[in-house]
Structures are given as C-alpha cells and as structure tokens.
Amino acid sequence: MDVRTLCLGALMGGEATGYEIRKMFEDGPFSHFQIASLGSIYPALTKLTQDGLVTFVEHEQENRPDKKIYRLTSDGRQKFIRTLLQNRPAEDRYRSDILFTLTFAEELPIELTEALIDEFAVRYETMNNLIDPNNPDKEDCASGPGRDDDGNIKPGCKFVAGLGQAMCDATVKFIKDNKQDLIKDLKAFKSKKS
Amino acid sequence: MDVRTLCLGALMGGEATGYEIRKMFEDGPFSHFQIASLGSIYPALTKLTQDGLVTFVEHEQENRPDKKIYRLTSDGRQKFIRTLLQNRPAEDRYRSDILFTLTFAEELPIELTEALIDEFAVRYETMNNLIDPNNPDKEDCASGPGRDDDGNIKPGCKFVAGLGQAMCDATVKFIKDNKQDLIKDLKAFKSKKS
DNA sequence: CGGGACATGTAAGCCGTTACATGATTCG
DNA sequence: CGAATCATGTAACGGCTTACATGTCCCG
Numbered sequence: 001m002d003v004r005t006l007c008l009g010a011l012m013g014g015e016a017t018g019y020e021i022r023k024m025f026e027d028g029p030f031s032h033f034q035i036a037s038l039g040s041i042y043p044a045l046t047k048l049t050q051d052g053l054v055t056f057v058e059h060e061q062e063n064r065p066d067k068k069i070y071r072l073t074s075d076g077r078q079k080f081i082r083t084l085l086q087n088r089p090a091e092d093r094y095r096s097d098i099l100f101t102l103t104f105a106e107e108l109p110i111e112l113t114e115a116l117i118d119e120f121a122v123r124y125e126t127m128n129n130l131i132d133p134n135n136p137d138k139e140d141c142a143s144g145p146g147r148d149d150d151g152n153i154k155p156g157c158k159f160v161a162g163l164g165q166a167m168c169d170a171t172v173k174f175i176k177d178n179k180q181d182l183i184k185d186l187k188a189f190k191s192k193k194s
Numbered sequence: 195m196d197v198r199t200l201c202l203g204a205l206m207g208g209e210a211t212g213y214e215i216r217k218m219f220e221d222g223p224f225s226h227f228q229i230a231s232l233g234s235i236y237p238a239l240t241k242l243t244q245d246g247l248v249t250f251v252e253h254e255q256e257n258r259p260d261k262k263i264y265r266l267t268s269d270g271r272q273k274f275i276r277t278l279l280q281n282r283p284a285e286d287r288y289r290s291d292i293l294f295t296l297t298f299a300e301e302l303p304i305e306l307t308e309a310l311i312d313e314f315a316v317r318y319e320t321m322n323n324l325i326d327p328n329n330p331d332k333e334d335c336a337s338g339p340g341r342d343d344d345g346n347i348k349p350g351c352k353f354v355a356g357l358g359q360a361m362c363d364a365t366v367k368f369i370k371d372n373k374q375d376l377i378k379d380l381k382a383f384k385s386k387k388s
Numbered sequence: 389c390g391g392g393a394c395a396t397g398t399a400a401g402c403c404g405t406t407a408c409a410t411g412a413t414t415c416g
Numbered sequence: 417c418g419a420a421t422c423a424t425g426t427a428a429c430g431g432c433t434t435a436c437a438t439g440t441c442c443c444g
Binding site for chain 4: 196197230231233234258259
C-alpha cells in the first residue's frame with residue numbers, strides 16, 4: 001500500500017491536514033500497523049488533489065503557513081473502497097532490529113541484553129496505550145477515523161485496535177515470564193563455553 | 195539494518211549460499227522479523243567479500259551455476275558484533291495491509307471481511323509453525339544459526355522464537371475469540387445506517 | 389508438461405527517508 | 417534558552433523490489 005492510499009484511508013474519517021495525517025500514523029489509530037512520513041505525505045496529497053480524489057480549503061493563520069484542510073471527494077471515496085476490494089492485501093511484514101540483535105544474545109554483554117529486553121517491553125507497553133481508542137490522554141482524537149457520527153468506535157476499528165492490544169499484551173507478558181530464564185540460560189551457556 | 199548486516203548475522207551460524215540465506219529470512223529462524231530478497235542479498239555478499247568480511251569457496255555442480263559457499267572471516271565476525279553493540283536498534287515497524295483494510299470493515303461486504311480475517315488467522319498459524327525451531331518438517335535446518343556445537347538451540351534464538359510464537363498465538367486466539375462479535379457488530383452497524 | 393526448487397547475477401526504476409528551508413509559539 | 421509543536425514544502429540520495437537472463441531437475 002502506497003502512501004496515497006494510506007492518505008485516502010486517513011481521510012475516510014473526515015477532514016485533516018497533512019500534519020494531522022502524519023499524527024494518525026505516528027500516534028493514532030494506525031500507528032501500530034502502518035507508517036508514513038511527512039516527506040511522502042505532502043507529495044501524495046498534491047498528487048491526489050491533481051487526480052481529483054481530494055480537495056482542500058486553505059485556512060489562513062497568523063505567523064504560520066496557511067493550513068490546508070483536506071477532505072475526500074466522492075471520487076476519492078469510491079477509488080479508495082475499490083482499491084480495498086480489488087488488491088488483495090500484501091503479506092504482513094514485521095521488522096525488528098531488537099529481536100535480530102537478541103538472536104545473538106550469546107555474543108553480547110548480559111547487561112546490554114537486559115537493557116534491550118527492558119526497552120522492548122517499554123516500547124510495547126507504550127504502544128498499547130497509543131492504540132487504545134477509548135480513553136488515552138488524547139481526547140482530541142474523538143473525531144478522526146474510526147468513529148461514527150455519534151462518536152462511537154466503529155466495529156472495524158475496534159477489532160483492529162483490540163488485535164493490536166492483544167499482540168502488545170502477549171509481547172509484554174512473554175518478556176515478563178521469560179526474561180529471567182533467558183538470563184539464566186545465557187549465564188549457563190557462557191560458563192559452559194569457557 | 196541493511197542487508198549486509200543481515201547477511202553477516204545469517205552467517206554467524208556457519209556456512210551458507212546466498213540462496214540459503216534467503217531461505218533463512220523466508221522460512222527460517224528470521225522469517226518473522228526480517229526480510230531480504232535475492233536481489234539485495236547477492237550484491238550484499240559481493241560487497242562483503244570485497245571488504246574482507248566474508249569469503250567463499252566455489253563448489254562445482256553439474257548443470258547448475260557453481261555454488262558459492264560463504265562463511266564469515268574473523269573480521270566479519272568482529273564487525274558484526276561491533277555493529278550490534280554500537281548502533282542502538284531502530285524502532286520496530288509492523289506493516290499490515292490486512293489490518294488497514296479491516297479498519298474499514300464497514301465499507302466492505304461481510305463475506306470479504308470474514309475471508310480476510312480467516313486468511314489472517316491462517317497466515318499467523320503458518321508463521322507459528324515456521325518459527326518453531328524444535329521440530330517442524332524441516333530437519334535440515336539442524337545446522338544454521340541458533341544452534342550450538344551440540345545442536346542445542348542457543349538461548350537468544352530460543353527466546354526470540356518463543357516471543358514470535360507468543361505473538362502468533364495471541365493473534366490467532368484474538369481472532370477466534372472476537373470474529374463472531376465483529377460480524378455481529380458490523381451487521382448492527384449496517385442496519386442502523388440504513 | 390507446467391511449475392517450483394535450485395542457483396547466481398544485473399539493472400532499472402520506484403518509493404520513501406532524510407535533510408534542508410522557514411518561522412512563531414510554548415513548555416520545561 | 418533549547419526542544420518540541422505546529423505547518424508546509426522540495427530535493428537528493430539510497431536501498432530494495434521487480435524483472436530479466438539462463439538452465440536443469442523433479443514432482444504431480
């Protein structure tokens with residue numbers, strides 16, 4: 001999925017600026033399974049405007065660049081849904097440098113291994129909070145994708161968020177349950193080798 | 195982490211050809227958290243050879259291109275470990291087109307939603323099997339990274355594999371537990387809208 | 389007899405990241 | 417007073433994917 005399609009999806013929930021779209025991928029409802037940086041979002045929005053899939057209204061601001069508030073056109077909405085229906089989704093891809101590093105834990109000082117594991121756990125705990133659509137410290141996201149007109153969380157969004165949280169929980173739990181065993185195994189392994 | 199570093203890591207377990215390295219990322223012990231395609235592995239190995247980090251022996255084969263069996267030099271081994279120690283690992287990134295699509299489940303026919311969810315579950319069940327270092331239907335991987343001289347699974351590899359399986363299990367379980375609820379919610383949502 | 393596994397390699401092209409350019413405001 | 421937030425935009429550079437090139441063997 002290219003950034004253009006991602007932007008269309010982000011706008012399914014209503015209006016947004018390029019800056020706000022990035023936040024959805026950074027902090028918000030998409031943060032755990034897609035990413036996009038500003039350097040790709042702005043050109044994508046320009047292209048989508050040219051293609052008539054989105055339009056924008058400029059809001060003047062004092063001492064700041066004018067804000068461009070984008071919204072889907074009906075063409076854009078149709079195009080997006082057609083894209084979802086036609087392209088069967090690519091395989092998931094998960095990349096983790098931390099896990100790659102930990103694969104070689106035998107070669108690292110134990111303190112580093114411990115630090116890496118702890119950092120890993122913290123990251124997933126943090127992510128768990130970011131995912132939660134109900135009530136993090138971000139009331140402002142009340143609008144945005146994933147809410148219907150009454151402000152209720154839409155079923156699809158709820159399911160995906162729940163799945164993300166289940167993954168995070170499992171990760172954090174596994175670490176809690178297995179960290180000490182790993183340390184023990186590593187010590188045994190190292191003393192055996194020497 | 196670039197493909198060069200990934201290749202060094204793959205060779206930490208012993209000798210391998212470029213083709214075999216790809217398999218480690220496709221099927222094997224790294225499959226759930228890193229990827230690399232042949233088009234990037236071969237150039238990486240060439241570069242690593244030039245830099246003196248790996249060497250290869252050519253094995254002639256009948257009716258096939260000569261097989262190049264690569265192995266780490268001691269420089270390569272040192273370089274790899276230093277890389278792990280120096281660069282603090284980048285953030286994990288997980289991309290899932292399926293989850294992105296499912297976020298907009300309200301816009302899709304329910305049959306498609308169901309099909310997507312089922313496919314998702316199957317993929318994660320399959321991955322779970324691929325990860326298991328103990329005894330899948332791939333005895334041949336007895337060597338390869340993650341084993342010590344006695345053929346035992348190294349602690350780091352065991353931990354990472356366990357974590358991968360925990361993630362897969364959680365995913366599959368969540369789907370089993372929540373699929374029907376989602377369908378129900380979707381039906382309610384759609385009838386409310388019309 | 390087609391497709392997949394085995395086996396290596398090159399090259400074009402895409403896409404995205406990173407960095408740069410600009411600038412006020414607010415928080416610690 | 418530095419860093420982060422808000423806000424948009426361009427451009428270079430890099431890295432990976434995809435496709436092409438070549439050829440055999442084996443399985444169904």
